[in-house]
Amino acid sequence: MIQVINRALDLLELIAADPERPKSLGDLADNLQLNHGTCANILKSLVARGYVEQIGTKKGYILGSKSYSLTGNEAYQKDLLEAAKEEMDLLTQSVNENCLLAILKDNQRVAIYRTFAEQDLQVRTADIKPVYDSASGRLLLAMLTKDKLERFLTKYGLPSEESWPEVQTESKLYEALSLMRREELAVQTITNRHVMGLAVPIYKKELVVASLSIYLPEYRYMALDKHKLIDSLRKCAAKINKRLI
Known part of the structure; x- marks a missing residue:
């Protein structure tokens, strides 16, 4: 299994568990036992593709519109x-x-x-x-x-x-x-x-x-x-x- 894809999916699943509550970089990284820098890089890619949305600087992440388009x-x-x-x-x-x-x-x-x-x-x-x-x-x-x-x-x-x-x-x-x-x-x-x-x-x-x-x-x-x-x-x-x- 390709590790970075696995981690990206883990992040999406964690955010989707409570999609309307913004989750901080620290909370996401700590929950998945990820290095904060690695977690930030993966989130940056997910945000760029529209699967995750960042709510202002240091305010956390929620699901993006692309994620909802995949859910029916x-x-x-x-x-x-x-x-x-x-x-x-x-x-x-x-x-x-x-x-x-x-x-x-x-x-x-x-x-x-x-x-x-x-x-x-x-x-x-x-x-x-x-x-x-x-x-x-x-x-x-x-x-x-x-x-x-x-x-x-x-x-x-x-x-x-x-x-x-x-x-x-x-x-x-x-x-x-x-x-x-x-x-x-x-x-x-x-x-x-x-x-x-x-x-x-x-x-x-x-x-x-x-x-x-x-x-x-x-x-x-x-x-x-x-x-x-x-x-x-x-x-x-x-x-x-x-x-x-």
């Missing part, structure tokens, strides 16, 4: 898509606006399914956008646990003035995200494009796994019954949640 992530997305597609199609038929299902990956929100309305003027949004630049991304960020949110801010920092001008301090960000979390709703106005975005969470076994959004031109949003639109979005999310149980 594609199958998990398949379940999510199967639960969401029909309900999203019905929602778009009902409100005649574009809908989007998205997940959080690193500091980006990634669209995994879309439905399109039959409108002459439609809002288009990129498949991948920075978290702070969309209602869906902000909602997903708001629904993170306190520890995960702190790690996100340590790694990626605050939003730029261009992406979220109303939130330029940590206290303002926490205040905005706390409101979204309580209401389970994010509403974003993209002023320079005259676009509105609304997003609500999708749950699987009490864990937020995605966001469901509606995007539409601001002038149509202002003319609509906003409470009815949000209620339709929430009801669709509830049906998807029920399918994911």
